[in-house]
Amino acid sequence: xxxxxxxxxxxxxxxxxxxxxxxxxxxxxxxxxxxxxxxxxxxxxxxxxxxxxxxxxxxxxxxxxxxxxxxxxxxxxxxxxxxxxxxxxxxxxxxxxxxxxxxxxxxxxxxxxxxxxxxxxxxxxxxxxxxxxxxxxxxxxxxxxxxxxxxxxxxxxxxxxxxxxxxxxxxxxxxxxxxxxxxxxxxxxxxxxxxxxxxxxxxxxxxxxxxxxxxxxxxxxxxxxxxxxxxxxxxxxxxxxxxxxxxxxxxxxxxxxxxxxxxxxxxxxxxxxxxxxxxxxxxxxxxxxxxxxxxxxxxxxxxxxxxxxxxxxxxxxxxxxxxxxxxxxxxxxxx
Amino acid sequence: xxxxxxxxxxxxxxxxxxxxxxxxxxxxxxxxxxxxxxxxxxxxxxxxxxxxxxxxxxxxxxxxxxxxxxxxxxxxxxxxxxxxxxxxxxxxxxxxxxxxxxxxxxxxxxxxxxxxxxxxxxxxxxxxxxxxxxxxxxxxxxxxxxxxxxxxxxxxxxxxxxxxxxxxxxxxxxxxxxxxxxxxxxxxxxxxxxxxxxxxxxxxxxxxxxxxxxxxxxxxxxxxxxxxxxxxxxxxxxxxxxxxxxxxxxxxxxxxxxxxxxxxxxxxxxxxxxxxxxxxxxxxxxxxxxxxxxxxxxxxxxxxxxxxx
Amino acid sequence: xxxxxxxxxxxxxxxxxxxxxxxxxxxxxxxxxxxxxxxxxxxxxxxxxxxxxxxxxxxxxxxxxxxxxxxxxxxxxxxxxxxxxxxxxxxxxxxxxxxxxxxxxxxxxxxxxxxxxxxxxxxxxxxxxxxxxxxxxxxxxxxxxxxxxxxxxxxxxxxxxxxxxxxxxxxxxxxxxxxxxxxxxxxxxxxxxxxxxxxxxxxxxxxxxxxxxxxxxxxxxxxxxxxxxxxxxxxxxxxxxxxxxxxxxxxxxxxxxxxxxxxxxxxxxxxxxxxxxxxxxxxxxxxxxxx
Numbered sequence: 001x002x003x004x005x006x007x008x009x010x011x012x013x014x015x016x017x018x019x020x021x022x023x024x025x026x027x028x029x030x031x032x033x034x035x036x037x038x039x040x041x042x043x044x045x046x047x048x049x050x051x052x053x054x055x056x057x058x059x060x061x062x063x064x065x066x067x068x069x070x071x072x073x074x075x076x077x078x079x080x081x082x083x084x085x086x087x088x089x090x091x092x093x094x095x096x097x098x099x100x101x102x103x104x105x106x107x108x109x110x111x112x113x114x115x116x117x118x119x120x121x122x123x124x125x126x127x128x129x130x131x132x133x134x135x136x137x138x139x140x141x142x143x144x145x146x147x148x149x150x151x152x153x154x155x156x157x158x159x160x161x162x163x164x165x166x167x168x169x170x171x172x173x174x175x176x177x178x179x180x181x182x183x184x185x186x187x188x189x190x191x192x193x194x195x196x197x198x199x200x201x202x203x204x205x206x207x208x209x210x211x212x213x214x215x216x217x218x219x220x221x222x223x224x225x226x227x228x229x230x231x232x233x234x235x236x237x238x239x240x241x242x243x244x245x246x247x248x249x250x251x252x253x254x255x256x257x258x259x260x261x262x263x264x265x266x267x268x269x270x271x272x273x274x275x276x277x278x279x280x281x282x283x284x285x286x287x288x289x290x291x292x293x294x295x296x297x298x299x300x301x302x303x304x305x306x307x308x309x310x311x312x313x314x315x316x317x318x319x320x321x322x323x324x325x326x327x328x329x330x331x332x333x334x335x
Numbered sequence: 336x337x338x339x340x341x342x343x344x345x346x347x348x349x350x351x352x353x354x355x356x357x358x359x360x361x362x363x364x365x366x367x368x369x370x371x372x373x374x375x376x377x378x379x380x381x382x383x384x385x386x387x388x389x390x391x392x393x394x395x396x397x398x399x400x401x402x403x404x405x406x407x408x409x410x411x412x413x414x415x416x417x418x419x420x421x422x423x424x425x426x427x428x429x430x431x432x433x434x435x436x437x438x439x440x441x442x443x444x445x446x447x448x449x450x451x452x453x454x455x456x457x458x459x460x461x462x463x464x465x466x467x468x469x470x471x472x473x474x475x476x477x478x479x480x481x482x483x484x485x486x487x488x489x490x491x492x493x494x495x496x497x498x499x500x501x502x503x504x505x506x507x508x509x510x511x512x513x514x515x516x517x518x519x520x521x522x523x524x525x526x527x528x529x530x531x532x533x534x535x536x537x538x539x540x541x542x543x544x545x546x547x548x549x550x551x552x553x554x555x556x557x558x559x560x561x562x563x564x565x566x567x568x569x570x571x572x573x574x575x576x577x578x579x580x581x582x583x584x585x586x587x588x589x590x591x592x593x594x595x596x597x598x599x600x601x602x603x604x605x606x607x608x609x610x611x612x613x614x615x616x617x618x619x620x621x622x623x624x625x626x627x628x629x630x631x632x633x634x635x636x637x638x639x640x641x642x643x644x
Numbered sequence: 645x646x647x648x649x650x651x652x653x654x655x656x657x658x659x660x661x662x663x664x665x666x667x668x669x670x671x672x673x674x675x676x677x678x679x680x681x682x683x684x685x686x687x688x689x690x691x692x693x694x695x696x697x698x699x700x701x702x703x704x705x706x707x708x709x710x711x712x713x714x715x716x717x718x719x720x721x722x723x724x725x726x727x728x729x730x731x732x733x734x735x736x737x738x739x740x741x742x743x744x745x746x747x748x749x750x751x752x753x754x755x756x757x758x759x760x761x762x763x764x765x766x767x768x769x770x771x772x773x774x775x776x777x778x779x780x781x782x783x784x785x786x787x788x789x790x791x792x793x794x795x796x797x798x799x800x801x802x803x804x805x806x807x808x809x810x811x812x813x814x815x816x817x818x819x820x821x822x823x824x825x826x827x828x829x830x831x832x833x834x835x836x837x838x839x840x841x842x843x844x845x846x847x848x849x850x851x852x853x854x855x856x857x858x859x860x861x862x863x864x865x866x867x868x869x870x871x872x873x874x875x876x877x878x879x880x881x882x883x884x885x886x887x888x889x890x891x892x893x894x895x896x897x898x899x900x901x902x903x904x905x906x907x908x909x910x911x912x913x914x915x916x917x918x919x920x921x922x923x924x925x926x927x928x929x930x931x932x933x934x935x
Contacts, residue, residue: 087547095546096545098538365787366793475863476916477912478911492897598875
């Protein structure tokens, strides 16, 4: 296996506001190979979107601050790039689909203009751009003659297709999809996901799919990282994380416990008690301990480290099945 | 779109009638009668009474108003009690001066307020932002007439650079324009800054950045059009207010504009002149607002869709 | 996140607004200056006697420059400018506060009725307001003053009437979004009377933007009152008012510029303070744009 496409190492991000400091991402590491799909799962406020924005270096100016770690893309340190070089990567090599299609498109520009903008910024000429715009619209299932229309003339699902067309127009190597279907009707969700999957395979793009929907991850992803309070608490292949027979982080177990399982007869779901902690005031020790059903004394004091369960063969380091929990500390001395 | 414009033009009728009614009522409460005004205090009682009778002053209020409206609909807005000239002749003789000052003032305000507001928002918390917001605060708190007096002391009395009263050359217009433009540009600066700050936090601005667009392009292509919509509206209202609100500047610099004419007319209860001026200014104001709404539709397709329904 | 939110909600909303406001130095400075001027206005008679210093003419002491006996000098009739500025604060500050109060009261009532009932009621109220608004405010005020005659109370009403439409519009626009919210629906479903819903549910929810708007309008009213007095349509002499002081000082400003400086500075200071305070209040109520 060659160089990973994307390698996040020990990333720390915080937001400094007038009143508080919010610790949004606290030392996460991830790797993604070409063509791979990674599902980034967690509740609202777990730091998923912050991670994504850090990759594009689009954290809100003056507030969002990377305080440690590095992100390597094709072996290049993104944090070391000049702003101009970073702009050349945005939209062409790495692109992002945002959560809310209703507000992601500029209301006063035609959709055609908004698609051609990204193409013109990354090498297309005025002569060739219109063909590509037509092509992209047809690809996402919108008649190309509608390119002269404005966003308000499209439905939510259509808008998200346009956002996807913008993101994929330059055939990026990495696509970050931040809850691409959350704002859409359930019936449209499946359509959009399927379309994304098809297009992605055509251009062999890697993808980070940010979601809180475990079902979507199961359909789309090869690897899964579960995030909680700015940390990755469990990471592994789809089988590693989804197989109920294997060991899991109590939070992962809790997430799966809150989904109805049709194959088992259960009277009630077992949701996780409590709420996610305030990222401005994180608990000491393991950040999950106040909600954990298997909390031990050590959990309140010491931060757990990643424990490699040596899941599926052939994986090393962070690509293996790792769990950040004291329960598994005795099995491995690796930190 | 045409339907919308026609609807708006039709709406002018009740608005202008309402304006006429309000002003007519206020004026009829003002003490004094036209006979005394025209003939003077010393004129014989009978002559005054006779003239009042002739002018219909002794009829009931609503009849007088109806007479006025009927006359106005036939294009007869009456003659000024004081000068005896047809009212629009009086108004137009002075309107060009007021219009010049108002146009110069609003242009100055736009050219200062909008760029400074954009700069202030884009570089939030920078030195430029702090300076322009503080300056705007101060400019909004300075009474124009006081600033005018201070400027006269400095530029006319001490330095002798600018004429302190009257109209004539371009130099005469500099100080009146400034004292009207300064509070106005302060308002536009603050508004531009606020709307711009709101706009650059929108998701579509993030989308534009994620495409790899440069900061300049993000601001000029994506943010500006959206941010300036409310600014245009307020600028239009300010312009309308300026047309009717130059009286203070005219008083400070002794300028024979519509404002001073109206001040005298209101004091003298010169009903035909006041009525015609206010209706004329209100009509202008409504036209400006209509033009601005059409400009909105031109820039924002959502507004256009709303109007086309 | 949610955990903390509920914790924050429990702390009184006013408390957190006050906490944010206190951090804003310029707003606090504005508030302090406002308080000082209010105190000066209240204790004007203690600071400088009205009848002997502010209005009694004394030709022997006319047009003296600022000095030990007369801090701000004397005017063309030998009246003490400092005493007149002090007493002028009474007029300006009470006009500012009262006009805005009247305008908020009427505008609030009309705006919430229009926003709450919608339909034809809304249409009628707003068309009337549009009509009044298309008359230039200065001219409307001047005409009303001319009709009612000069004097402080008349000036007050004239300015308030010209301001009501603007407030009605603002208040309607802040009421409108709350009308369709669930708690209003819930109150309606419980059979609460319209009057009670407007007073107890809608107005309290729209109060923030109204207060901000009102604070900002006070300085505008103070400036407008001074301007009207300046052209002789406001407060009448000999009563000291900053605008009319400036007006009579015009003739002497070449040789006695201090006559123009001090009343003007008083207007600027008060107007600026209200603006700074209002601005800080807005940031404290709606901290969205700060970051």
